Amino acid sequence: MSNEHSMNRPAGLSWFKSSHSGTSGGECVEVAAAPGAVHVRDSKDERGPVLRFPAAGWAAFVAHAKGD
Secondary structure: OOOEEOOOOOOOOOOEOOOOOOOOOOOOEEEEEEOOEEEEEEOOOOOOOEEEEEHHHHHHHHHHHHOO
16 A cells, blocks of 8 residues: 655645543544545644545455455
8 A cells, every 4th residue: 555745735625533532631633534635644743744545445445454
């Protein structure tokens, strides 16, 4: 699965965490869907690096993580 570090942050993304993430401030990632891509960042570092994955690659990753 390829990814790229994005220095140019896409504007207008709606970031969210998994419903399984706790409120204790643990180690979490946030994701934001965009046409054809999914962006991923560290929830503790909103200005840090953002990874961009092709939508199909992200869907395959999620399916594998769920055991589908």
